[in-house]
Each structure stands twice: as structure tokens, then as C-alpha cells.
Amino acid sequence: MSLPSIWATVLVGIPALVAVSALLLRRVERLRSLAIAGGCSMLSWSALPSVVPALGDWEVATRGRWLALGAGALLRVDSLSRPLLVLAAALWLLTVTVTPRTLLDRGGIVRTAIATLFTTVAFLTESPGLLVLTWGASVLAFRLALPGGQARRARGIVLAYLGASTLAFALGAALVFGPQMTEPRAKAVGLWLIVAAAVARKGVLPFHAWLPAVFEHGRLGPAVLFSTPQLGTYVVAVLVLPLASARLLSTLAILALATAVYGAALALVQRSARRACGYLFISQSALVMAGLDTASEEALAGALVLWLSSSLAFAGLARCVLVLEARHGQLDLSQYHGAYQSSPLLAATFLLLGLTCTGFPGTLGFVGEELLLAGAVRGFPVLGFLVVLAGALTGLAIVRMYFSLFCGAREDAIPLEIDRREAVGFAAVVGFLLLTGIAPGSLVASRLEASLELLASRATATRTSSETAIARGAVPSGAPAIEAKHDGTPVHPGP
Amino acid sequence: MSELLLEMGVLVGVTSPGVLLAMLGIASLRPRPWPEIYVARMTSTAMIACIVGLTTALGIYLTAVGKPVVWTARDWFSSYEGIFRFDFLVDGWSLAFAWMSAAICAVVARFSYRYLHREPGFQRYFTLFAAFALGMMFVSLAGSIEVLFAGWELIGLSSALLVAFFHDRPAPVRNGLRVFAAYRLSDAAMLSAAALVHYYAGDGSLESVFAASTATAHFTATQATLISIFFIGAVAGKSALLPLSGWLPRAMEGPTPSSAVYYGALSVHAGCYLLWRAAPLLEQSVLAQSLAALAGASTALYATFVARVQTDVKSALAFASLTQVGLIVLEIALGLRTLAFVHMCGHACFRLLQFLTAPSVLHDLHGLQHDVEANRGSTAGRAPVSGGLYLFALERGYLDSILDRFLVDPFCRAASFLDRLDRSLSGGAMTSGDSLLEDDER
Numbered sequence: 001m002s003l004p005s006i007w008a009t010v011l012v013g014i015p016a017l018v019a020v021s022a023l024l025l026r027r028v029e030r031l032r033s034l035a036i037a038g039g040c041s042m043l044s045w046s047a048l049p050s051v052v053p054a055l056g057d058w059e060v061a062t063r064g065r066w067l068a069l070g071a072g073a074l075l076r077v078d079s080l081s082r083p084l085l086v087l088a089a090a091l092w093l094l095t096v097t098v099t100p101r102t103l104l105d106r107g108g109i110v111r112t113a114i115a116t117l118f119t120t121v122a123f124l125t126e127s128p129g130l131l132v133l134t135w136g137a138s139v140l141a142f143r144l145a146l147p148g149g150q151a152r153r154a155r156g157i158v159l160a161y162l163g164a165s166t167l168a169f170a171l172g173a174a175l176v177f178g179p180q181m182t183e184p185r186a187k188a189v190g191l192w193l194i195v196a197a198a199v200a201r202k203g204v205l206p207f208h209a210w211l212p213a214v215f216e217h218g219r220l221g222p223a224v225l226f227s228t229p230q231l232g233t234y235v236v237a238v239l240v241l242p243l244a245s246a247r248l249l250s251t252l253a254i255l256a257l258a259t260a261v262y263g264a265a266l267a268l269v270q271r272s273a274r275r276a277c278g279y280l281f282i283s284q285s286a287l288v289m290a291g292l293d294t295a296s297e298e299a300l301a302g303a304l305v306l307w308l309s310s311s312l313a314f315a316g317l318a319r320c321v322l323v324l325e326a327r328h329g330q331l332d333l334s335q336y337h338g339a340y341q342s343s344p345l346l347a348a349t350f351l352l353l354g355l356t357c358t359g360f361p362g363t364l365g366f367v368g369e370e371l372l373l374a375g376a377v378r379g380f381p382v383l384g385f386l387v388v389l390a391g392a393l394t395g396l397a398i399v400r401m402y403f404s405l406f407c408g409a410r411e412d413a414i415p416l417e418i419d420r421r422e423a424v425g426f427a428a429v430v431g432f433l434l435l436t437g438i439a440p441g442s443l444v445a446s447r448l449e450a451s452l453e454l455l456a457s458r459a460t461a462t463r464t465s466s467e468t469a470i471a472r473g474a475v476p477s478g479a480p481a482i483e484a485k486h487d488g489t490p491v492h493p494g495p
Numbered sequence: 496m497s498e499l500l501l502e503m504g505v506l507v508g509v510t511s512p513g514v515l516l517a518m519l520g521i522a523s524l525r526p527r528p529w530p531e532i533y534v535a536r537m538t539s540t541a542m543i544a545c546i547v548g549l550t551t552a553l554g555i556y557l558t559a560v561g562k563p564v565v566w567t568a569r570d571w572f573s574s575y576e577g578i579f580r581f582d583f584l585v586d587g588w589s590l591a592f593a594w595m596s597a598a599i600c601a602v603v604a605r606f607s608y609r610y611l612h613r614e615p616g617f618q619r620y621f622t623l624f625a626a627f628a629l630g631m632m633f634v635s636l637a638g639s640i641e642v643l644f645a646g647w648e649l650i651g652l653s654s655a656l657l658v659a660f661f662h663d664r665p666a667p668v669r670n671g672l673r674v675f676a677a678y679r680l681s682d683a684a685m686l687s688a689a690a691l692v693h694y695y696a697g698d699g700s701l702e703s704v705f706a707a708s709t710a711t712a713h714f715t716a717t718q719a720t721l722i723s724i725f726f727i728g729a730v731a732g733k734s735a736l737l738p739l740s741g742w743l744p745r746a747m748e749g750p751t752p753s754s755a756v757y758y759g760a761l762s763v764h765a766g767c768y769l770l771w772r773a774a775p776l777l778e779q780s781v782l783a784q785s786l787a788a789l790a791g792a793s794t795a796l797y798a799t800f801v802a803r804v805q806t807d808v809k810s811a812l813a814f815a816s817l818t819q820v821g822l823i824v825l826e827i828a829l830g831l832r833t834l835a836f837v838h839m840c841g842h843a844c845f846r847l848l849q850f851l852t853a854p855s856v857l858h859d860l861h862g863l864q865h866d867v868e869a870n871r872g873s874t875a876g877r878a879p880v881s882g883g884l885y886l887f888a889l890e891r892g893y894l895d896s897i898l899d900r901f902l903v904d905p906f907c908r909a910a911s912f913l914d915r916l917d918r919s920l921s922g923g924a925m926t927s928g929d930s931l932l933e934d935d936e937r
Binding site: 209210392393445 | 520526570571572573574575579641644645648649652655659662663664665668671672675676679680682683686687690691693694703715729775906910911914917918920921
């Protein structure tokens, strides 16, 4: 077994081990301690490829017919996936660290471990077959995590939207990457199906309605852990981006920009804090999607930075709401809850994480948004400014939430401050987002490298398909498939 | 050597409030706030260091350097299109404005120790105050659009949070949100201007915007017009120019020292200062100049009428201040740059003094406010024109109701309709969330 294989096995083994340990450990607090230890170990382990060159860039080719959809590697680590694996571990650690005792039972800990396992496997592969499997498995696990009773409707919604997205993804992958599939029209339909699946999973217009409903009526914790890694974005990055036509990408980018504004606008008028969180997530994840589909180096790098910052910041923000709910009950944004008096630290955390989501200077969100805006304005000189509008509305929604949740008088000023474990968890996330916001150089450089690789893979794939078309006599040999430099780097159109 | 000393002076001037913000921010993580005396001493030390640093820089600039210097403190991050730098544009004007801002902040800090003595949010106030001081340093000395935007956002956020300082009462919080909404419009305009500067000039250097020779070289007339219009939008939000003046009286809910420093002295002038610096760009476009002149003149006229019928001293002072801000913008639009700069600095210091002495004057002459109100009279018996004008001024130009009717209400109704649609798509109609509409009712 090679060193990378050992590393990957240990990485997916950690959450699997925690999930299995639930059978042996009876006490929930002990199981939570194990999960926290597992999260810490996984976080350190997942960061190894960034410092050990032998683990930094490798792949294992796909074997076996059932996974052999397309030429994507069965397992691989590259510049795109390195920080995403760290993100998956960080989200798990944050979940098991800050979720209140009353909301994280034995089953909850097992579910978080299993969800992390699926996310990690997905980020480790670019094989369409394995991606379809992990996609479907994570949907199933999420659906099972939703309680019955009043949340039955949320289960139905998940089944309808996400079930359909799984089917669309499977069908699309079979059409695009199936060994017998050579018909260009079938491949185009397949790509549209994969895009539809990703759009539905991310909650981009017009398939967004399930997300706020699940945030409002389902369990907020599993909903956050299911949605924040943004598997739909990953699928678009590794499967769609290399093959999609410019028209498909620009359609998707415009749709995503509209969704970013839509989500922020609707977050602003919500009464339920949970539902507002759902719309905020829709807006944030749509911004990432918009950058990815603009297909310019700068917007792509901005989207990749924003992917990390918005996922972490939003997960922290939603956890703050969860922690507050555990102390104050259901949170109605049309009233003032006065939580600042009892939890000033949580108030500061909420505000800082919210500001990261809005792209406030000094946070990582600002770096991502600046790059994304620069790229989006180049790609779409008028529509690109929707990024600004989305940012402005998000900021307003966040401050409104902050005022509603933390301001106002409370008669019963019982000290309900977060405990040390929660404080450490939140402080780590806020500290990371601030430090990388103040000194983002190396992170931005790595995301630029990833964006370059993605665009190079797109240029290569397009050139290959163009050569095939020329060989079949469909396209005159002089027509370039994509404007590209000699080293495969796409040429920027310029102002 | 002299340039190195100049840079060191600027560094001390900028980092002092930054260090103060970091220390007070970290101190806020403790379960118990620090004793007031610690906070006061730290703030005093930071503001004195800031003034000393800027005085040194100004002295060296005037005696040894004498020409504008762009100092790159560090490269923030880079992309294919260029480097996002942490630049400071150091010249006599920027140093003078930064020095004045630091001095005013120091005076207000000293005043605030006593004014907010034993106030539960003492440490929170000074944390936000440090954020404001840092924001003013960034805006004054910005050499790149990113630094300018960072300062702009810091001023806006700290302002809104200070308006909502007494956050156990609903009114300040509600007004804080209103103020923040106006600032978000301003921020959006500023960010759009930043994106355009990057798009057209290829980098975010403000030297190309602020210097007459380079502004002409970098931007065509159309580009200059577009960027200038966004700058005017940003200034309108921050300096409460028409039609965004409605938030100004609402901002008076904050503590008096913060009202003094934000709406009397510095924050309202930050927009003027930006427009003043961007004047070379403005002068390339007749349309932008006319727009700025119109905004300035109409704001001055509006504010002078409204100031005359205010029943509380803070609002009267705020509108009096706005009158002068309108005139300063008009001067800039007319190309009277030196006059505008002197007017801006003189007015900031004068209005600060008025704001800070207002509580004492009211205390000494208690009953004055009541008398002012009683002598104001009514519209009965007045000529129709003056009666209408009086009513217009009393209602503050109906700005809030106009914005509510034509912007906020349609937005809320559309969003609520879409929300109901979403709910029906996700399997059931529930109560729609149009709570923004009800914010003012609760």
C-alpha cells in the first residue's frame, strides 16, 4: 500500500471509527469527547497534504466497471481538494464541539460522523460513479436524520427535491460518462441533468424552495452539515466545468447571481431565524456557484476562497442560532430577544461570522468577494454588480438578525453564556477567518493555482472534443475550441 | 531616511487605533469587562501615540519630503489581474486630515470617559470608538481603493452599532438598522466604484484617481463619469446628502459624544473628504460635477429649513451641520478645493465643540428647549407658502415616508409575495414574513 493510500484510508477511517464506537460507548458525553478527538485528529490529518509534498498531488486510477464512468480518478488529492478535505474535517469538529448537549444525542453524533465520511469520500474522488454513490448516500443519511412528527413535511420535501436531484445526477453521469455514450446530443442532455442536480442540491433558483423549508422545519444541525460542504459545487467543478459549453456556464452564472440577490432579499424579510438562515445559505452558496461558472481565473479563485469562507462562517452562524435556540427557545425575528445581556461572547461571535458572510474587510469573506466581484464584472459588466447588491442585502439581513436576537431588554437576565467548549470552538473559527482575512496571501495563491488547473482541464477537454469533431468532419480544422495560451492556460478577454 | 521616518510616523498613526481595537476586542472575550480606568488609559495612550506619529509624519513631510509619497505597507494578496495592496497616499492634505481626525478622536475620547462613567456598555463603546478611529485613519490616508473601502465599512458599522448603543430600548435599535441600511447603500456604491477602478485602471491605486495628471491619463470621460457617479452615491449615503438625509435625526439616538464625532465632526465629513480627493476625476465629467452640485445645493437648502424647526438640540445641530456639508459639496463641485478643505476642517472642529457643550448648556439653562418649542408658533395665520414650507421642514421633507412608500414597502411586498410562493412550493402556506413592515409598529 502506498503512502497516499494509507493516508486516505486513515482519513476516512477516523469518522468511520467514531460511528462504530457508538456501539461500544454507552455514555453520550464520552462519545462526544471521542468525536471531538476524532475531529481534531481528522483536521490535523487532512492538513498533511498541504505540508507533505508526497501527499500533495496524487491519484489512483478508476478500476472496475461499476465505477468506470469516465476517466476521472477513483481517489486523488490536488490543489482543489486539499483545503476542501480540511473544510470537511473542520465542519465536523465545529459541529461536535459547539452543538448544545440537549441537541446532540448518540444518534446525532453517529450521523455527523457518517455525513462527514460521505463528504470526505466525495472530496477524495472525481469518479462520476463514486460521486453518484456518495451523493445518494448522503441524501439518504440526511433524510433519515430528519425527525418524524411535525417535521414529516420536511422529510417529504427532502425526498422530492433531493431524490429527484440524485436521479438526475445518476442519469446525467450515465449519459455523459457512460462507456457506450458517444452521441454529442446525449452528452449535452447529460450535462444539463448534472447541472440541474447540482442546482437543486445547492438551492439555486428555481429549485431552491426545499432549503428554507428544511432549515425551518427539520433539524438545523444536520441541515447545516449536509449543505455547507457544498457538494453540488464540487460536482460542477470536477464534472461540469471541464466539459460545459460557454453558453451553459453563462446561463448558470446568471441564474446563480440572481439567486444570490434573491436569497439575501428574502432573508431580510423573514420572521423565523431558521428560515432566514436558509435563505442566507442560498445566497452564499449561489455566489460561489456564480464565480465557478463565470470561468475567469479571478472569479474562479474568488469562488474557491468564498467556498471556504462562506461554508465555515455560515456553519458557525447557524450554530450560533442553534445555541441561542437551546437557551431562549424559538427565535422570532419580529421581536427583540435581548441575548446580549446573557451571552455577550455569542453576540460578538455571531456578528463577526455574519460580517464574514457579507465580505467585511479584514475577514476572509472580503478577499473572496473582491476577487469574485473583479472577475464577475469582467465576465458580465452589468450583471456582475449583482454581487454588490447581494452583499449589501446580506449585510442588512445579518445586522437585522443581530439586532433582533441580541438587542432588547430581558427581564430574566439569567447568565446563559456559552461554556468553554463552545467558546473554544467558535473562537477557533472566528480566529481562522480573521487571520486568513488579514494575511490571505498563501491561501489565495493556492486557490489561484486550483483555478488555473480547473481552467487548464477545461481547455484540454474542449481541445480534445474539438479534435474529435474535426476528425468526424463536423468542425473546420481552423476553428479554435477555446482561446488558449500555449501552455493550456486560457487567455483572459481583458477589459 | 526622511521617507523612512515619514512612513514610520504614518505606521504609528494607523496602527495605534488598530492595536487599541485588537486589545479591547480581545478584552471583550473575558466574562467581566475591564475596569473603566484601564480602558480609559489604553484609549488615551493609543490616541496620543496616534497624534505623535502623525505630527512627526506631518513635520517631516513639510520640512524634508514635500511631495506626495505612496507607501505600500504590504501586499494584501495578488491575483492574475494585479496585486491588492495596502497602500497609503501620504501628502500634506491626507496628513492634515488624518491629524485633525486623530485630534478630534482624542478630545472626544477624553470627554467620553466622564460622560459614560458607570455606563454598562463602557468597554463596548470604546471598542467601537477604536474601530471608528481606525476607519478614519484608513479613509484619510488611503492609497488604494481596498484601504478606502475598509475604512468606509469600519466607520459605517461602528456608527450603526453606536446608534443602537442603548440596545435595551427598541427605538435606538430600530434607528440603528435604518442608519445601517443607508450606509449599506453607500457601501454598495463604494464597492461598485472600487470594481470599476480595478476594471478600467487594472489596479486599485487611488493615485490614478486622486491626481489630476493620472486621472486624465487612466480614465476616459465616460469612465470618469461612471466612477464619479458611484463615488457621489457613496458620499450621499455617508454624508446624508439628499435623498438619503432621512437617517440623520435617527442617528441622534446614540450617546452624545458619538453623535458629536460622527454627525458633527468626522463621519459626515468623511464623504466630503472622499469627494474632495476625487475632485480631479469629477472635473473630467460635467454630468458628475452637476450632480454633485445639485446634491450639495439641495441638501444645504433642505437642511437649513429643517434645522430651524427642530425641537431637540441634537437634531438642530445635526441639520445645521448638514447645511454646511451641503455647501462643502457644492464648493467641491464648483472646483473651489482649497476653500472646501478649510471649510471642512473648520466646520468639523466648530461643530464638535457645539455638540459637546450642548448637554451642559441645556443643563445650565434648563427650560431653554421648552421655550424654543413654545416660541416656534404654529402654521395658523401664516401665508400659504411659508406655512407649507414650515410643514415641509417640520416633517423633515417627508423623506422617510417617501423612501418607505417607494422603496421599502414595494421591496417588502415583493419579497413577502416571493416568500409565500416559496412556501407553497415547499408544501404548505404559512404566515408570510413581512416583519420589516412591522418593525416601526412594534
